[in-house]
Amino acid sequence: MIEGSTSMSKSIGFLSFGHWTPSPHSQTRSASDVLHQSIDLAVAAEELGADGAYFRVHHFARQLASPFPLLAAIGARTSKIEIGTGVIDMRYENPLYFLEDAGAADLISDGRLQLGISRGSPEQVIEGYKYFGYHPADGETDADMGRRHAETMWELLKGEGFAQPNPRPMFANPPGLLRVEPHSAGLRDRIWWGAASDATAEWAGQIGMNLMSSTLKQDESGEPFHVQQRKQIEKFRAAWDAAGHTRTPRVSVSRSIFPLVSAExxxxxxxQQSSDQVGEIDNFRAVFGRSYAAEPDQLIEQLREDEGIAAADTLLLTVPNQLGMDYNAHVLESILTQVAPALGWR
Known part of the structure; x- marks a missing residue:
């Protein structure tokens, strides 16, 4: 355990995968249900004092897939809460169009956008990025392509001109080369890399992105998940310091945490009995972190021992969105009022 880290104040938000299914047992039976309830949950979370509303992005699935309209809508309905993604698969993204959408959503929210991106996760279809028009270059893997798209976006986020203007434009141009518009100053400091391995965490630290660490990572030592995650965070911060970046980086981890305070x-x-699990994902051995479900006093003691949470400044609570907005707001309130204060997170 990291000395004194259990009492570290934390930014606490929720992370929704945005599932929907026409099953009568689901409270989100359509994409419309998920989108409207996601906005309502973000509004409720802000009223409860939560710090962030984050959404997973999956293509070809009955889940949220197009984040920027949703984030812009939440930005227009809220005033304080951070809004973001965890994560956008950059294999599917045009970096320039990505920046146009991101810039608009960030400006609508007055600079509250926090974008988690990555090279991607297992897909619903085989090589789905090809249907979006993207193909790895010769000698390049799909992961390489995702990082290339990310690096292009990262460079363009500086807001420097790069495109040669038309000498006879429809509208007057500012002097010099043109950049992608709208540009949102400060967004570059709010990009997070979703790292599944120690090496990609170090890469993120070297180039200057924040770190987003999920509920799974490549099993690189056989140690418990939370211990490996803590070591991953330490390697990220060491790479950040070695690169000489001047600002303080942010680090988030995700967890499923359910205080048992009602019959429901x-x-x-x-x-629910949970422990770490090991499996194969994208052709590598992965360790999946446990979920937590217990009465508050017991839950607090369990969470004190989680070294990954202790090392992070931001905690994203994965929510069972198909149980409906009201229930998920209840879960957030229980954590914020009955768990977080006892751990020094609030």
């Missing part, structure tokens, strides 16, 4: 909580999660 016990019915949904009371029988």
């Amino acid at each position: 909580d016990h019915a949904y999660f009371g029988q």
Whole structure:
């Protein structure tokens, strides 16, 4: 355990995968349900005092897939809460169009956008990025392509002109080369890299992105997930310091945490027994972190021992969005009022 780290104040937000299914047991039976409830949950989370509303992006799935309209809508309905993604698969992205959408959403939210990006996760379809028009270059893997798209976007986020203007434009241009518009100053400091390995965490630290560490990572030592995650965070921060970046980086981790404070909580999660799991994902051995479900006093003691959470400044709570907006707001309130203060997170 990191000395004194259990009492580190934390930014606490939720992370929704945005599932929907026409099943009568689901509270989100359509894409419309998910989108409207996602906005409502972000509004409720802000009223409860949460710090962030984040959304997962998956293509070809009954889940949220197009983040910027949703983030812009939340930005227009809220005033304080951070809004972001965890994460956008850069294999599918045109870096310039990405920046236009991101710039607009960030300006609508007055600079509250926090964008988690990565090279991507296992897909619903085979090589789905090809249907979006993207193909790895000769000698390049799809992961390489995702990082290349990210690096292009990262460079253009500086806001420097690069495009030769038309000498006879429809509208008057400013002098010099042109950049992607709208440009949102400061957004470059709010880009996060979703790292599944120690090496990609170090890469993010070297180039200056924040770190987003999920509930799984490449199993590189056989140690418990939270220990490996803490070491990954330490390597990221060491790479950041060695690169000489001047600002303080941010680090987020994700967890499924359910305080059992009502009969409904016990019915949904009371029988849940969880521990780390190991499996194969994208042709590498991965360790999946445990979920937490217990009465608050017991939950607090369990969470004190989580070294990954202790090392991070931001905690994203994965929510079961198909149980409906009201229930998920209840879970957030229980954590913010009955768990976080006892751990020194609030």
